[in-house]
Amino acid sequence: MSSFLTSSFMHNIFGGLAQGVIFSLVALSLVIIWQSTHVLNFAQGAMAMFATYVGLTEIGRGVGYWWCVLLSVVVGMALGGATERVLIRPLYGKPEINPIVVMVGFLAVLEAVATSIWTSTARTIAAPFSQIYFQSHGKLVLLSPFIIFQIVLAIGIMLLVAALFRFTKLGLQLRASALAPEVARLLGVRVNRMLTIGWMLSAGVGAIAAVILASGSFGLFPTDMDGVFVAGFIAAAVGGLESPIGAIAGGLLIGLAEQFILAYWSPNVAPLGGIIILVVALMIRPQGIFTKSVGRRV
Amino acid sequence: MIRVDDLSVSYGAVKALRNVSLEASPGLITAVLGANGAGKTTLLRTISGLVNPVGGDIHLGDTSLLRMPTEEICRLGLAHVPEGRGVIEELTVEDNLRLGALASKVDIAEGLEAQYAQFPALGDRRKKYCATLSGGERQMLAMARALIAQPRVLLLDEPSLGLAPQVTSDLMKLILRLCESKNLTVILVEQNAKGALRIAHNAVVLHLGAVVASGDAQTVAADEDLRRYYLGLVE
Ligand SMILES: Nc1ncnc2c1ncn2[C@@H]1O[C@H](COP(=O)(O)OP(=O)(O)OP(=O)(O)O)[C@@H](O)[C@H]1O
Ligand SMILES: [Mg+2]
Numbered sequence: 215m216s217s218f219l220t221s222s223f224m225h226n227i228f229g230g231l232a233q234g235v236i237f238s239l240v241a242l243s244l245v246i247i248w249q250s251t252h253v254l255n256f257a258q259g260a261m262a263m264f265a266t267y268v269g270l271t272e273i274g275r276g277v278g279y280w281w282c283v284l285l286s287v288v289v290g291m292a293l294g295g296a297t298e299r300v301l302i303r304p305l306y307g308k309p310e311i312n313p314i315v316v317m318v319g320f321l322a323v324l325e326a327v328a329t330s331i332w333t334s335t336a337r338t339i340a341a342p343f344s345q346i347y348f349q350s351h352g353k354l355v356l357l358s359p360f361i362i363f364q365i366v367l368a369i370g371i372m373l374l375v376a377a378l379f380r381f382t383k384l385g386l387q388l389r390a391s392a393l394a395p396e397v398a399r400l401l402g403v404r405v406n407r408m409l410t411i412g413w414m415l416s417a418g419v420g421a422i423a424a425v426i427l428a429s430g431s432f433g434l435f436p437t438d439m440d441g442v443f444v445a446g447f448i449a450a451a452v453g454g455l456e457s458p459i460g461a462i463a464g465g466l467l468i469g470l471a472e473q474f475i476l477a478y479w480s481p482n483v484a485p486l487g488g489i490i491i492l493v494v495a496l497m498i499r500p501q502g503i504f505t506k507s508v509g510r511r512v
Numbered sequence: 513m514i515r516v517d518d519l520s521v522s523y524g525a526v527k528a529l530r531n532v533s534l535e536a537s538p539g540l541i542t543a544v545l546g547a548n549g550a551g552k553t554t555l556l557r558t559i560s561g562l563v564n565p566v567g568g569d570i571h572l573g574d575t576s577l578l579r580m581p582t583e584e585i586c587r588l589g590l591a592h593v594p595e596g597r598g599v600i601e602e603l604t605v606e607d608n609l610r611l612g613a614l615a616s617k618v619d620i621a622e623g624l625e626a627q628y629a630q631f632p633a634l635g636d637r638r639k640k641y642c643a644t645l646s647g648g649e650r651q652m653l654a655m656a657r658a659l660i661a662q663p664r665v666l667l668l669d670e671p672s673l674g675l676a677p678q679v680t681s682d683l684m685k686l687i688l689r690l691c692e693s694k695n696l697t698v699i700l701v702e703q704n705a706k707g708a709l710r711i712a713h714n715a716v717v718l719h720l721g722a723v724v725a726s727g728d729a730q731t732v733a734a735d736e737d738l739r740r741y742y743l744g745l746v747e
C-alpha cells in the first residue's frame with residue numbers, strides 16, 4: 215500500500231488532480247454563464263486574476279489569508295455582476311459574436327491594467343498549509359497539506375454551487391431562467407436579476423481558481439490565467455457546455471492528461487493534454503461538441 | 513378586472529391586432545374565439561407584457577400594464593398559461609409547481625398540498641421530470657402552477673389543444689368551477705368554440721386581428737352568421 219502511494223503512477227494522479235480541479239473550477243464557471251446567458255466568456259480567467267490581485271493588495275495591510283480569499287471572491291462577484299450589467303446586457307439578442315469580441319477586448323484591458331498597477335511579476339499569498347510533501351517509509355508521496363487543501367477547497371466550492379442550484383429557491387429560479395426565460399417571466403421570476411446573479415456566481419467560482427494559483431509556490435501573474443482559461447474552456451466544451459458535471463469531469467481529465475504527458479513525454483508539451491482530449495472528444499462526437507442537447511427550447 | 517382599450521399590435525408589417533377593446537370581470541369567463549392567426553395568442557401575450565402594443569392601453573383594476581415587465585405583471589396577481597402550456601420539461605413536477613409559488617406570498621408547502629389535493633395525478637408524479645408527462649398531465653400541471661400563486665386573473669391560451677373530448681370537457685368544468693368559487697377573472701382563448709361557449713359568460717370573436725363580435729356567450733353562440741363564418745360551428 216505504502217509503495218503504491220509513492221509510485222510514480224500515483225505521483226501523476228495526485229499532480230493531475232491538483233491541476234485538474236483548477237481547470238474544473240474554470241470550466242464550471244464558464245458553464246454557469248453559458249447556461250444562463252449563452253455567452254462564452256473569454257475574459258473569465260482575466261476577471262478571476264483581477265479579482266484575486268485586488269484581494270492580494272490587502273495582504274500588505276496585515277489581513278489574514280482567509281480574508282484575502284473572501285475579498286477576492288467578493289470582488290470577483292462584484293466584477294462579474296457589473297460586467298453583465300454594463301458590457302453584456304446591451305448585447306442580448308444581437309449576433310453571438312458580439313459578446314465574444316467585447317469580452318476578448320475586456321480580457322486585454324484587464325491584463326493591461328493589472329500589469330500597469332501591479333507589474334508583471336508573480337505575486338503570492340501564503341496559504342496556512344505546508345507545501346512540503348508527505349513521506350511514506352522515506353519515500354515522497356506527491357501530496358502536501360497545501361495540495362490536499364487545494365483539492366478539498368475546489369471540490370467544496372463545486373458541491374456548494376451544486377447544492378445552491380439544486381436545493382435553494384434561488385437555484386430553482388436560476389435554472390428556470392436558463393431553461394425557459396419566457397416561462398420564468400410569466401411565473402414572476404425576475405429573469406434579468408437572475409442573469410446578473412449567474413454572472414456573479416460564475417465569477418466568484420472563477421476567482422477561487424485564481425486564488426489557488428496565487429497560493430501555490432509559483433504565485434499568480436497577470437497573464438497566468440490565459441492557459442488555465444484555455445484548459446477550462448476545452449474542459450467545458452468537451453463536457454458539452456450544458457453540463458456542470460461534464461465540465462468538472464473534463465477539467466480533471468485534462469489535468470491528468472497534462473500531468474501524464476509531462477511525466478512520460480516532456481514538460482514542454484504538457485499543454486497538449488487539452489488538445490488531445492479535445493480531438494478524442496471530437497472523434498467520439500463528430501457532430502460537434504457544441505451541439506445542443508435535443509429538445510431544448512430557448 | 514381586465515380592461516383592454518383600442519389595442520393595436522404589429523409584427524413588422526403584419527398587423528396582428530387592430531383596435532381591440534374588451535372587458536373581463538371577476539367571477540366571469542370571457543371567451544376569445546377565432547380561427548388560426550386571428551390574433552388570440554397575441555392578445556394574451558400583450559396583456560402579459562411579452563409583446564409591446566403600438567397603440568391602446570390595458571388596465572388591471574386601476575393599474576395600467578403598459579410597459580410593465582412581464583414578471584411584475586405576474587406579481588400583480590395575473591397568471592398566464594401560455595400556448596403549448598410552458599411546462600419546463602427539465603424540471604420535476606414539484607419544481608415546476610414551486611416555481612409558480614415563489615413570486616407570491618403563498619406558503620409553498622401549503623400551496624403544494626392544495627394543488628395535489630386538487631390534482632391527485634400530479635401528487636403521484638411529483639418527483640418525475642416533466643418530459644415524461646402526457647399532454648393531459650401537462651395541462652393539469654400548467655393549471656396547478658398558475659393557480660398555486662392564488663391569482664386574481666387567469667389567462668388561458670387554448671387549454672383544450674390536443675386533449676381527448678372527455679378530458680376537455682372535464683377541464684372546462686374545472687375552469688368554470690374555479691372561476692366561480694375563487695371569483696377569478698378568466699380570459700379563455702379557444703379554437704374549440706363549442707366547448708368554450710358552453711362555459712363562458714361572455715365571448716369576443718376575433719378575425720384577422722379585429723373584433724367582429726362581442727357580447728354574452730349565449731347571444732354569440734346563437735348567431736348563425738358568426739357560427740358559420742367565424743366559429744366553424746356550421747358545416
Ligand atoms: N412573433 C411573431 N412575428 C411575426 N408575426 C407573428 C408573430 N406571432 C404571431 N404573428 C402573426 O400574427 C398573427 C396573429 O397570430 P396569433 O398567434 O396571435 O394568432 P392566434 O389567433 O393565436 O392563432 P392560433 O389559433 O393558430 O394559435 C398571425 O398572422 C401570425 O402569423
Ligand atoms: Mg394562438
